[in-house]
Amino acid sequence: MAEALFARRGFAGVGIQEVADAVGLGKSSLFHHFRSKAHLYLAVLHRVLARIEERLAPALEAVGDPAARLDACIDALVDALAEHPTTARLLLRGLFEDDDFGGGAAQELRAAEETLARILGRFDRLLRDGIEAGAFHAVSAPHTIQTLVGATVYHFASGEFGDGLLGRPLFSAEAVRRRKAELKGLLRRGLVRPTETGGST
Amino acid sequence: MAEALFARRGFAGVGIQEVADAVGLGKSSLFHHFRSKAHLYLAVLHRVLARIEERLAPALEAVGDPAARLDACIDALVDALAEHPTTARLLLRGLFEDDDFGGGAAQELRAAEETLARILGRFDRLLRDGIEAGAFHAVSAPHTIQTLVGATVYHFASGEFGDGLLGRPLFSAEAVRRRKAELKGLLRRGLVRPTETGGST
DNA sequence: GTCTATACTACGATAGAC
């Protein structure tokens, strides 16, 4: 699959030939389905973003206690990223990489950017609502989003390095479960304001 | 500088020609200083890692209250990453990217990996010491390191995306100052255990 | 230590047969 190749080595690091071999076609056949390499790459990226958005939608649209909503979002995001080892890497590349797509695929680029903006806009609203309601500490929403992205997307994109650090595969069921627990624990203590009724001690 | 080029577009995305033009030399002259493109890239990466280690050393070697040491490390790490816009991007690539350096530059690759391991080993010890001393909550040290890396390295590597999210340049003095404050606040509440004397409320 | 020239390969992309 082209997705795995681009996730591992990025837009510039993968050749059309390689993709063609992986899907069992000739180079030229790929150009019949995608006008250029940039179109192919952006189509793959957008598909990943759409999948994330779909997985996150229920949790992001839920109503109720902000802290509970946040927990649900963390669970959904981690589940979405842990589903395929390629997802986080591709997403991380889309976030920080500054490839030159030549302007020919401007429409596909904007489609991906808009999907990303929709997802982040909902996270932003969740955080701001929670702060306004007094459920969260008065943090900066953008900075918290960045921390959240780093703690999830980067984590599952860290590949062999992450495996070595954890001492076990990043995508093992145990490591995924632990990631959720660690992250929710940190946020519950660090972001959620203690309620009046019943201290934690 | 080659550092800026590799930071922006990665190992595969930059050509020797481009680097040569940037430093005002001919292509062939570069091969006189570096045996191959991989050697050049890894030399750049290692230099960045060494710079980080140098900047972090004082904070990591300090003694005293674990919470204060952690704060000092956050400050030092953010300062190091904020010094040049290329540092975090190059570092992030080194962490998650899986380029094929052809095995010819195995020695340079190991040198970079060892420097990275030294830095992370010290962070690991700081966290474990703090947990053992009862100053930190009983979190997973590797997971916390991943969160920390994501919250710092990813953040300063996020480029235009981060600029847009924050509404101001990532590397502006105000944004850097805010990053430190947000991060230290999250960790003080989320990682550091409240002391017996004097609750926060 | 830097240059020109070149070898050789791979790249993205196109044309046209089937």
Next chain:
DNA sequence: GTCTATCGTAGTATAGAC
């Protein structure tokens, strides 16, 4: 819709003059 063949460019790397 897939193929073979090919174009033009750019890639890494080497050889050898200065």
